[in-house]
Amino acid sequence: MIHGSSVPVESASWQNLLASSITDPRVLLTRLQLDSSLLEGALAADREFALRVPEPYLQRMQPGDPNDPLLRQVLPLGEELNEQPGYVADPLGEQQSNTRPGIIHKYHGRLLLVVTAGCAINCRYCFRRHFPYADNNLSTAEWEQALDYIRQDSSINEVIYSGGDPLAANDRRLAWLTRQIADIPHIKRLRVHTRLPVVIPQRVTDELIDALCGTRLPVTMVLHCNHANEVDAQMLGAIARLRRANITLLNQAVLLRGVNDRLEAQIALSEALGDNGVLPYYLHLLDHVRGASHFHCSDSEGQQLIGQLLTRLPGYLVPRLVKEVAGELGKVPIHVDLVNP
Numbered sequence: 551m552i553h554g555s556s557v558p559v560e561s562a563s564w565q566n567l568l569a570s571s572i573t574d575p576r577v578l579l580t581r582l583q584l585d586s587s588l589l590e591g592a593l594a595a596d597r598e599f600a601l602r603v604p605e606p607y608l609q610r611m612q613p614g615d616p617n618d619p620l621l622r623q624v625l626p627l628g629e630e631l632n633e634q635p636g637y638v639a640d641p642l643g644e645q646q647s648n649t650r651p652g653i654i655h656k657y658h659g660r661l662l663l664v665v666t667a668g669c670a671i672n673c674r675y676c677f678r679r680h681f682p683y684a685d686n687n688l689s690t691a692e693w694e695q696a697l698d699y700i701r702q703d704s705s706i707n708e709v710i711y712s713g714g715d716p717l718a719a720n721d722r723r724l725a726w727l728t729r730q731i732a733d734i735p736h737i738k739r740l741r742v743h744t745r746l747p748v749v750i751p752q753r754v755t756d757e758l759i760d761a762l763c764g765t766r767l768p769v770t771m772v773l774h775c776n777h778a779n780e781v782d783a784q785m786l787g788a789i790a791r792l793r794r795a796n797i798t799l800l801n802q803a804v805l806l807r808g809v810n811d812r813l814e815a816q817i818a819l820s821e822a823l824g825d826n827g828v829l830p831y832y833l834h835l836l837d838h839v840r841g842a843s844h845f846h847c848s849d850s851e852g853q854q855l856i857g858q859l860l861t862r863l864p865g866y867l868v869p870r871l872v873k874e875v876a877g878e879l880g881k882v883p884i885h886v887d888l889v890n891p
């Protein structure tokens with residue numbers, strides 16, 4: 551059942567699932583039969599960055615386990631409030647690239663559109679947890695200005711829908727935007743960065759596929775899945791629908807202490823995705839955003855992990871280890887040597 555409703559998850563619409571997400575730490579702890587000693591810290595951290603967990607994601611967690619790898623990604627902890635040197639509000643310096651509402655133009659040839667402010671889930675490690683979304687909630691006139699910016703810069707050949715989670719926007723908005731972008735001759739590709747097919751797989755509807763795929767633009771979707779326990783039957787159904795629509799599917803994950811920092815966890819994730827047509831693309835080192843330091847793994851831990859992974863899996867199932875550095879021309883690849891596990 552959806553939280554606070556009598557509708558079973560299987561037959562709920564994605565809009566209902568999105569609207570009925572758990573946002574109260576008390577409810578989360580009760581539903582997962584977790585110790586009430588976690589509550590004080592959860593309430594304090596929730597005031598800084600709100601809890602949000604959709605029901606289909608909650609159902610993949612193990613009740614009674616405070617170390618469940620999915621729970622760790624969403625549970626607000628008191629330690630998020632401890633200031634750590636080097637952990638800042640805008641670790642990627644995005645506010646300098648966000649000079650116009652709705653646009654982040656950091657890299658040559660491609661540009662991010664902040665399609666929505668909202669996400670279906672609030673990941674505690676999110677590098678945009680302090681992003682000024684209120685300044686990027688576009689009016690129709692501002693959308694036209696954002697599109698004009700793209701029209702006037704013929705060096706841009708790829709538009710990336712980002713957010714928030716761009717698939718939290720409704721299909722009418724996505725269809726309109728995609729048609730506008732496809733009408734710009736120098737745009738060759740559309741990319742969508744989203745976690746919604748993972749956390750609410752019901753979001754992948756025929757209407758969504760029509761909205762994204764109804765133009766000349768080839769579509770690549772970069773999912774964000776961090777752990778094999780996130781890959782359930784519903785998510786696989788969503789992936790199958792996306793593949794039937796000829797959408798290229800990639801995955802990016804973040805290396806997170808206590809979530810996926812073990813070799814076996816990385817193998818299970820790459821195999822669960824690769825076996826179902828999603829290629830691992832990036833493993834990101836954590837961005838040093840304020841409130842997320844407890845997830846930190848060092849560069850050498852990442853190198854060790856990927857070095858071991860290269861000896862256990864075919865190369866196409868091994869993600870590239872990267873980090874983002876403010877002011878760089880692209881994601882910075884981290885050199886990796888083979889490591890005997």
Ligand code: SF4
Pocket residue numbers: 669670671672673676677678713714715745774
């Ligand atoms: S879904 Fe993506 S943008 Fe939203 S909170 Fe998680 S990491 Fe951040």
